[in-house]
Amino acid sequence: MYGTYATVLRGQVNSAQSAGAPATDRWMVLICEDEATLRELVRISLGGDDYEFVDAADGVSGAQLARQLQPDLVVLDLMLPLRSGLEVLEEIRSDARLAHTRVVVITASSNRREAVLAAGADRFIRKPFEPAELRMAVEELLDKR
Amino acid sequence: MSATANTTGAQVRTQAAAPPRGTSSPRAPVATSAEGRSASLATRMIVASSILALVVAAVFAAFLVSTIELRHSTGRASHSKDVSIAALQLEALVVDLETGLRGFVLTGSPRFLAPLTRARKELPMRSSGLIRLSAGEPRQEQRARALVGDIRAYVDDYVLPVVRIARIDSATARGAVATIEGKRRTDEIRSRFDRFLKIDSRRVADSVASANGTADVAIAIGAAGLAATTLLVLAFGLFLARSIARPVREAAEGAKRLADGDLSLRLPGAGPGEVGELTRAFNSMAESIQRGRTELESQNEQLRESERVKSELVSIVSHEVRTPLASVLGFTSLMLQHDFDEEARRRYLGIIDSQARRLAQLVEDFLDARRLEEGKLELRREPVDLGALLEEEVELFRGQSSGHELRLEARDGSRSHVVLGDSGRLAQVVANLLSNAIKYSPEGGAVDVSISGAEGWVSVFVRDQGFGIPEEQHAQVFTKFFRGDAATHGIPGTGLGLVLSREIVEAHGGEMGFDSSAGAGAVFWFRLRSPD
Numbered sequence: 104m105y106g107t108y109a110t111v112l113r114g115q116v117n118s119a120q121s122a123g124a125p126a127t128d129r130w131m132v133l134i135c136e137d138e139a140t141l142r143e144l145v146r147i148s149l150g151g152d153d154y155e156f157v158d159a160a161d162g163v164s165g166a167q168l169a170r171q172l173q174p175d176l177v178v179l180d181l182m183l184p185l186r187s188g189l190e191v192l193e194e195i196r197s198d199a200r201l202a203h204t205r206v207v208v209i210t211a212s213s214n215r216r217e218a219v220l221a222a223g224a225d226r227f228i229r230k231p232f233e234p235a236e237l238r239m240a241v242e243e244l245l246d247k248r
Numbered sequence: 249m250s251a252t253a254n255t256t257g258a259q260v261r262t263q264a265a266a267p268p269r270g271t272s273s274p275r276a277p278v279a280t281s282a283e284g285r286s287a288s289l290a291t292r293m294i295v296a297s298s299i300l301a302l303v304v305a306a307v308f309a310a311f312l313v314s315t316i317e318l319r320h321s322t323g324r325a326s327h328s329k330d331v332s333i334a335a336l337q338l339e340a341l342v343v344d345l346e347t348g349l350r351g352f353v354l355t356g357s358p359r360f361l362a363p364l365t366r367a368r369k370e371l372p373m374r375s376s377g378l379i380r381l382s383a384g385e386p387r388q389e390q391r392a393r394a395l396v397g398d399i400r401a402y403v404d405d406y407v408l409p410v411v412r413i414a415r416i417d418s419a420t421a422r423g424a425v426a427t428i429e430g431k432r433r434t435d436e437i438r439s440r441f442d443r444f445l446k447i448d449s450r451r452v453a454d455s456v457a458s459a460n461g462t463a464d465v466a467i468a469i470g471a472a473g474l475a476a477t478t479l480l481v482l483a484f485g486l487f488l489a490r491s492i493a494r495p496v497r498e499a500a501e502g503a504k505r506l507a508d509g510d511l512s513l514r515l516p517g518a519g520p521g522e523v524g525e526l527t528r529a530f531n532s533m534a535e536s537i538q539r540g541r542t543e544l545e546s547q548n549e550q551l552r553e554s555e556r557v558k559s560e561l562v563s564i565v566s567h568e569v570r571t572p573l574a575s576v577l578g579f580t581s582l583m584l585q586h587d588f589d590e591e592a593r594r595r596y597l598g599i600i601d602s603q604a605r606r607l608a609q610l611v612e613d614f615l616d617a618r619r620l621e622e623g624k625l626e627l628r629r630e631p632v633d634l635g636a637l638l639e640e641e642v643e644l645f646r647g648q649s650s651g652h653e654l655r656l657e658a659r660d661g662s663r664s665h666v667v668l669g670d671s672g673r674l675a676q677v678v679a680n681l682l683s684n685a686i687k688y689s690p691e692g693g694a695v696d697v698s699i700s701g702a703e704g705w706v707s708v709f710v711r712d713q714g715f716g717i718p719e720e721q722h723a724q725v726f727t728k729f730f731r732g733d734a735a736t737h738g739i740p741g742t743g744l745g746l747v748l749s750r751e752i753v754e755a756h757g758g759e760m761g762f763d764s765s766a767g768a769g770a771v772f773w774f775r776l777r778s779p780d
Binding site: 147184 | 570
């Protein structure tokens, strides 16, 4: 097994606010994305105060962390090393313990929307994306619970 | 049967002189046409029809000749009978003469002179009749004239004198001498008649036999001619059916099957003349259609492949452009909407800058590919220390990829490996190999870079621990836009890097290659000439 790239990052953007909130009150968000700058962009876009972020840079560690941590939301890229994002999505959707987990797929592929939504994704967002658009989509999904 | 023998002669001649019957076998016309001696079908038909007509005409001529001969023989037989009748009538007159004379001499009664007188009156007419009838046959005519002469002499020298004597002195007339003389003469005449009739009856028999023979011959010729004509007509029909009707039917059926899509169909044999041309033209047409179809299918396949490559290229470009663009636009948007502290701002600007450069490099790669295609790649020629260049690039990548271990080693222990070339382009090659090795190695994997100089060459090796390249993909590794299984492993890239790298190395007069198998990582290497 390769060492996973996953690191647990706690509210980097506004650490003053996030430090005050108890860890259990925050949404856990797993970011499966091989581009480090895009992982960072997602974190900053969502704003750090309400979220606890976990990063995965490939499909294998992404699926593993999803099973282990049972996050509230997964931001998933489709073109991932080792395992494709679609496979990770299918694994999440086949695990009953992850029934509550929302999945937002962010991809540079232009023609996968139908397949991704059919596989159980809650949102499909194309790269490049507007940070506010991602933030609204995530907030909407988490408020519904 | 002798008549049949005559016609078999004609049949044999027909068979020998009738090539069309032989050509109904499928091989013959191919051979003759191959030798360029194939008579046209029309010629063959005319020849066959002429032979048929000649045979029929010959048979009928023979039949006609036989019939005329039969008529002639019958005429001769009938004529011979007429001669015999005339001879018998003349003999009857002689008998009447003798009987009348004998009765008158013995009785002296004039009553007996009546038949004699009547016989004498009829005698000239009957005599000339016999001579006339015998006129066609000189020897018989001669015999008839001798006979008539004898009878006339018998009448003049014996009958008339004896009648005169009997009128005067019947006793003398009854004398033995006269009787004996009369008997001698009549016996002689009778024997002449016998000979004449025997000869004549033999001639009649001959004529009848000849007529019968001729009739037999005529019947035989007629029957054999009928049989031969029937056979010839049948053979001609068979020839038409086999050498024309059948190939034409096959061509028609073939055309139907061809129209239904069976392009592999070829007609067997060729047939004579025009039929052979039809068959050959059909086969060549089928071949041409099939070739056209195959070419079209292959072009279609190429078109589909090129369409697939194009669509793949669009998807690659779209992905490769969208990913850095997402960072550039995303961070720009964030910075426009939020106030970040100085440190964060600098960091985000750094990201925007590097991602924008990545985009620019992408455009540059495509332009390079284009320049290479057009042979417009320009290279500087300056001394470049490849060892130092490797060190710089490895250091750069170490900074960018914390997830991999990059190890650099000089195999020959030397730190300096100078080549002549374009340092920018050579750095591009090294960066490309390092970037690939990192992209294709799992996180935490090691990338080994080594350099060595030997025998006038400086060689660089970059070894990764990735999933390797299966044997069947080896030929395509240096093909533009080829990315192997990269897409399924989520590895980004345009499929241009290796192509550009090899072109650059080769433009320097060097070589580039790789060694890899599925699951066992890969070693990419290049080598350049070291200046003397």
